[in-house]
Amino acid sequence: MVPQPLIAVKDVEASSLWYQQLLGCRSGHGGAEYEQLMHGDRLVLQLHHWEADAHSFLGNPESKPYGNGVLLWFQTDAFDAAIERARALGAEILEEPHVDTNANHRECWLRDPDGYVIVLAGAYGDV
Numbered sequence: 001m002v003p004q005p006l007i008a009v010k011d012v013e014a015s016s017l018w019y020q021q022l023l024g025c026r027s028g029h030g031g032a033e034y035e036q037l038m039h040g041d042r043l044v045l046q047l048h049h050w051e052a053d054a055h056s057f058l059g060n061p062e063s064k065p066y067g068n069g070v071l072l073w074f075q076t077d078a079f080d081a082a083i084e085r086a087r088a089l090g091a092e093i094l095e096e097p098h099v100d101t102n103a104n105h106r107e108c109w110l111r112d113p114d115g116y117v118i119v120l121a122g123a124y125g126d127v
Contacts, residue, residue, distance in 0.1 A: 006046035008058045009114045067116045079122035
């Protein structure tokens, strides 16, 4: 099994560029209604416009915060570079980079332009 999270966003193309810059990934689909973000040959995130198609279970764009109780967690071997990219994007940092002693790695919590909480984490033992 391979997780392939999908989030609903107000501007797929802008969110795609933001995530491509943050995660160092690339577009695998492109478009105003739907996007697949790829890291190498692996799908890491899907973006879907709130009102595209008739997917009644995407949620309500008026009900915020988006993703309440769900975090998008990305482990990276290039933690420091990811943090630099987050700062260059002007991302809202919720928790500065720190060591999570339970997970034995570094992590940083931030918010994407739509309000979803993102966690950038180093690999286990990255302390």
